[in-house]
Amino acid sequence: MSKINIIGKASTLFLSLSILLSIGCANHVPSMKTDYSSAMNTKWVLEDIDGHGITDFAHIWLRFDGDRKIYGSGGCNNFRSNYFIENNEFKTQPFAMTRKACSPSLNIQESKFMQALRNIRTMHTQDNILYMTGSTHKLRFSKK
Missing domain, CATH: 2.40.128.270 (Lipocalin)
Known part of the structure; x- marks a missing residue:
């Protein structure tokens, strides 16, 4: 595997993880602060x-x-x-x-x-x- 191919796969993996994390966090409801x-x-x-x-x-x-x-x-x-x-x-x-x-x-x-x-x-x-x-x-x- 060439360095360019490895960098491309790593970038794709990073982008995929970022999207999954942002989707997961979009549904996150912050806990209510006890006041x-x-x-x-x-x-x-x-x-x-x-x-x-x-x-x-x-x-x-x-x-x-x-x-x-x-x-x-x-x-x-x-x-x-x-x-x-x-x-x-x-x-x-x-x-x-x-x-x-x-x-x-x-x-x-x-x-x-x-x-x-x-x-x-x-x-x-x-x-x-x-x-x-x-x-x-x-x-x-x-x-x-």
């Missing part, structure tokens, strides 16, 4: 848990403040805790809650919400919606 600051100092009202709507009369909400506090209502009882970010993961300390007597349906809804909230690890906002995700649960809130 915890966009969720702070805002009241967020729960819209769904794991893709399922919530009981209409359950007013479940939360708020994060700049002092690393999270507080809100599970629909019946109020809760509060401290949160922190570790290795870009959202984590909470154990929650303190009031203990009101509520209807069975609100108790079930609140229990599902609190279980999901305890396991949340990431969150981001987009178009005035707060998305919180854990290994087994997803929460979606609207800005109020």
Whole structure:
């Protein structure tokens, strides 16, 4: 094989690889940057848990403040805790809650919400919606 032939084949190979890489990258969707600051100092009202709507009369909400506090209502009882970010993961300390007597349906809804909230690890906002995700649960809130 001559040097010209080898250079020609190498150029063709390089061009082919470049095209394949550019096609592969064209479909790449950049990962969403986790921006915890966009969720702070805002009241967020729960819209769904794991893709399922919530009981209409359950007013479940939360708020994060700049002092690393999270507080809100599970629909019946109020809760509060401290949160922190570790290795870009959202984590909470154990929650303190009031203990009101509520209807069975609100108790079930609140229990599902609190279980999901305890396991949340990431969150981001987009178009005035707060998305919180854990290994087994997803929460979606609207800005109020």
